[in-house]
Amino acid sequence: MDFQRDLGLEAFREQVRAFLRENLPEDLSGRIRIGTRSPKSELKRWQRILNEKGWGAPYWAKEHGGTGWSVMQRLVFDEECTAVGAPSQDTGAQKLLGPVLNAFGSPAQKAEHLAHIFSGERQWCQGFSEPGSGSDLASLRTRAERDGDHYVVNGQKIWTSYAHRADWIFLLVRTDTEVKKQAGISFLLVDMKTPGITVRPIVSIDGCHHLNETFFDNVRVPVGNLVGAEGEGWKITKFLLNNEHATAADLPMLRRYLAQIRALAMRRNQGGSALLERHEFALQLARFEAELAAIATLVQRVAAMEEDHSPAAHAMGSILKIRGTELLQKMTCFLSESLGDYGAIAYPTPQEEEAADPLPMQDVGRGVTNEMFFRRASTIYGGTSEVQRSIIAKTMFQL
Ligand SMILES: Cc1cc2nc3c(=O)[nH]c(=O)nc-3n(C[C@H](O)[C@H](O)[C@H](O)COP(=O)(O)OP(=O)(O)OC[C@H]3O[C@@H](n4cnc5c(N)ncnc54)[C@H](O)[C@@H]3O)c2cc1C
Numbered sequence: 252m253d254f255q256r257d258l259g260l261e262a263f264r265e266q267v268r269a270f271l272r273e274n275l276p277e278d279l280s281g282r283i284r285i286g287t288r289s290p291k292s293e294l295k296r297w298q299r300i301l302n303e304k305g306w307g308a309p310y311w312a313k314e315h316g317g318t319g320w321s322v323m324q325r326l327v328f329d330e331e332c333t334a335v336g337a338p339s340q341d342t343g344a345q346k347l348l349g350p351v352l353n354a355f356g357s358p359a360q361k362a363e364h365l366a367h368i369f370s371g372e373r374q375w376c377q378g379f380s381e382p383g384s385g386s387d388l389a390s391l392r393t394r395a396e397r398d399g400d401h402y403v404v405n406g407q408k409i410w411t412s413y414a415h416r417a418d419w420i421f422l423l424v425r426t427d428t429e430v431k432k433q434a435g436i437s438f439l440l441v442d443m444k445t446p447g448i449t450v451r452p453i454v455s456i457d458g459c460h461h462l463n464e465t466f467f468d469n470v471r472v473p474v475g476n477l478v479g480a481e482g483e484g485w486k487i488t489k490f491l492l493n494n495e496h497a498t499a500a501d502l503p504m505l506r507r508y509l510a511q512i513r514a515l516a517m518r519r520n521q522g523g524s525a526l527l528e529r530h531e532f533a534l535q536l537a538r539f540e541a542e543l544a545a546i547a548t549l550v551q552r553v554a555a556m557e558e559d560h561s562p563a564a565h566a567m568g569s570i571l572k573i574r575g576t577e578l579l580q581k582m583t584c585f586l587s588e589s590l591g592d593y594g595a596i597a598y599p600t601p602q603e604e605e606a607a608d609p610l611p612m613q614d615v616g617r618g619v620t621n622e623m624f625f626r627r628a629s630t631i632y633g634g635t636s637e638v639q640r641s642i643i644a645k646t647m648f649q650l
Contacts, residue, residue, distance in 0.1 A: 263324055267331045274300050275337050283336035291374060291416065297338045298371030307369050310346050310495070315353045316369070322497050322554040333503035334510065343412075344368045344375040348421050351438075351491050355479040360440065364419075376417035378408040378441075378465060379488070385410075386638050388423070389432045389485065393467060395424035395439060402426070402439065402477070404447075404470040410632075414450045414463040417443055423488060426481050436484035440476040447471070457624035492634075496568025497554040499633070500546050500575025508582040509543055511619070512536055515589050526589060535585060542578055546571065566646035569639035576629035576636070583623035590616050 279293055289297075301307045309328050311317025320328065332339070349368055352361055367373035384391040393406025404424055414420065420441050427435035441448070447470035453462040479487050516527035516536060526532045549571055556564040587594040593616045630636045 257323070260323055260327060264327050264331065267328055270304060270306075271331060271335050271337060274304070275335060279338055280336035283338060289338040291371075294338050294341065294374075295371040298340060298369070301340070302369060308345060308349065309340075311349055311353065315349075316365070322495070322557050323551070325495075326497060326502060326550065326554065329498070330503040330506055333507050341368070341371065341374050343377050343421075344373070346495060347377060347491050348375055350494060351421075351478065351487055354490060355438075355483070355487055357475070357478075359475060360478065364440070373418045374413070374416060376411050376414045376420050376443075376465075378411055378414075378420045378422040380410045381407060382409050386635060388488070389436065391423055391425060391436065393422070393424050394428075395426050395437060395472070397426075397474070398471075400474050401471045402474065404439070404441070404467040404472055406467050408465040408467075409463075410453070411450070411463045411465045412461055414443070414465045415452065415460070419443060420465070421478075423484050426484075430482070433485040434482050436488070437481050438478040438484040438487045439472055440478060441470065441472050445470050445472065455625065456627060457621040459621060459625070461625075493565065495557075496564045496571065497550050497557055499553075499568045499572035500550055501579060501629075502543075502547060502550050502575070505543055505546065505575060505578055505582065508579070508586065508622075509539055511586055512539065512582065512589070515586065519589065519591075521591070532589065539578070539582060539585070542574075546574055546578065549574070563646065566643050569634075569642040572633065572639050573630075573636050576626075579626045579629050580623075583619065583626045586619045587623040590619060594620055 276296075279289070279297055282289055282293070298307060301309075306318055306328075308315070308317035309320060309325055311319075313319030318324075345368065349365070352364055356364070364373065368375075378393075379388060379391075381391050381393060393404065393408065395402040395404045397403075402424070404422070406424070408414075408422070411420070420443055422439045422441050424437055424439055425435050426437040429435070443450075447468040449466040449468070451464045451466070452460045453464060454460055455462055513536070516532065517525055519526045521529065527536070549567070553564055553567045553571060556567060
């Protein structure tokens, strides 16, 4: 890996910044900056703007209509978008499902779905985890039994992020109970409007509704919605989960929180002086800066390994996931504490429109406490820290 300044990448960063300055409408970024989530209409608008620039699918290869960017270019794009509060694209569709359809989808599936992902018209959710089958995903029990030209799906998924807003779900189901557990899993695409699907909300510790339980009761899914062959679901899942190790630390979000801490350092006074002038605050800020710099260097290294298709990128991604998510938690706790009494304001429903009454420290404080609570989950989602440690140990000791 080369640690010299990458002038090409710096020029690319400038290009992205200029594009965002000129093309990101104020009303699209405002909502994100105060910690609320964009409605579908705004996501579609942003997707259209990206499409006009040819940046509608930043994670896909050129031959599939994507940008063909390197891992580092994608990271730079994400960082700059996060810094200015651009609406995030439908990441489930863009980062997870899109590459799967490009690699394993039938021509009919590609024709049906890829254009809708591009337009932002069809939003997706991920139906993998079940009660009792999270870390041990291969033990999943949701059944899909063949009945003529349909599968009949029965079972339950849990922690389905944004299922209540999604149009379609990509689903892991058990199609064979007689074979080794991994070999009996298949990958289905299901329209959320199909009769028999029930979505129930789970309100998380941040007071928000991101998560759901999703129930399937005799849901009839056309056989044409099977991706790959029957029993290939595990192979497809490994492909899907093996993407983008360098992003595991969520560097764009870490940089954004650090910028928020710096803003707070200047903005908030305590006892007549800026927070930054307090020794403990300045010391902690310096520690965060050092930790973030170390993670950023590791990200660069993992990105280079990914470009080289090095098998060690997987375990390095696990190191990044642990270090990055622990830092997300520490930074959001620190932000909330630094707000003092204002940090106690919980803003229980940040997805809603702005609160009618402006709140004190709204510009730096809104949504911080929700974020702090939400990030408790960061060491669980995307594979728990314990599971990541097992991956590292297995790789290091060749277990
Ligand atoms: C905010 C959030 C969003 C999510 N979104 C989605 C989504 O959109 N779609 C989806 O399908 N899933 C989603 N998930 C589910 C997520 O993938 C699972 O929560 C995760 O895989 C852990 O599984 P589990 O919750 O069943 O915990 P379990 O696997 O039951 O783990 C419980 C505890 O046991 C530990 N443990 C388990 N196995 C081992 C082991 N072998 N060695 C050591 N320790 C172990 C774990 O580390 C954990 O501490 C989401 C979760 C969260 C929190």
